[in-house]
Amino acid sequence: MLLRAARRWQSLDVEPARIERATAEHGAAGGRATGTVVDAAGSTVLRYLVTWDARWCTRTVDVERASGPPLALVADGLGSWADDAGALPLLDGALDVDLAGSPLTNTLPIRRLRLAVGGAADIVTAYIPEGDRPPTTSRQRYERLAAMRYRYTSLDSGFSALLDVDPVGMVERYEGLFARIP
Template sequence: MTFLDLPSVASWRHVGARTGFEVAYFTADHGGRRVAGVTTATEGSQSWIVDYVIDVDQSWLTRSARITGRTEGVTRTIVIEADGMGHWQIDGVPAPHLRGCLDLDLEASAVTNTFPVHRLSLPIGHAAAAPAAYVRAVGLAVDHLEQTYSRASEQVYDYAAPAFDFACSLTYDQHGLILDYPGIATRVQ
């Protein structure tokens, strides 16, 4: 399936695990795409804000990201760069623990689940591993996250992240943007 071009803006309401909101803007940029957004939430007793600018190339491989997180009066910014072949740097320092990751996944965001779905272009009934550089909302720690996507139907992908003992079915729209991420987010625009 080929997805339609991305809209200029999309937004999600955090539901279940946290309460909050995310807004992302999409622009074509040098043969790829730029996703700029902000997500805010309260989870348990902690509130946070994460601003991000993520660049993906024409194949939907993450190439760079600038992420700023704020929580409890502390602000931190990190810059992540990738060569599109599984090698990463964080703030200019090689990050060998991320070797093999092709996607960036923000804990704070529903939009980053768009990247592997577009990149993989899975036919219905097929599955693929999609290891990601996983950025935590609080503190912006970056870990290697093993995850898989399996295309169940035209708009539904089964998603699993074994490290979190988490699996669900994600529903996407005709643009390849999440409509429903059970327990995490629901699309509102």
């Protein structure tokens, strides 16, 4: 593997805080990440497995949420998605997944886009909300402000936050939402 990383984050916007534990691996053919988000009582809020291809485009997403049915999505890496029931045209155009409650999935567009400092790109993600709501698309912008700093903006809501990342593009601090912990 060219990249192997294990990370933990604490939520900053939920009291009591939630903790996410994730492991990511990436090699020449692509990669995968597994993670679990737990609440203060240790109960699982979210469990996921995400895979991607060599270009960092999402290929599969398996999610178990504390409330709501499990999700199993497949993407072709070109913007088409499906589940067990068939095609999901609502998600057309998304190359990345965005899991609510997890900073890990910010790594995928950061790595895929390879923005130069000062560069920006607008993307569409397959957004997986918390609870029992179905996936939808989310229009987003990533701007690379410095070697290890990005600005994330939701083009749908106008929400914006600074993301400080480590050398492999994984979030160290997501302004107002998450902070990496040892």
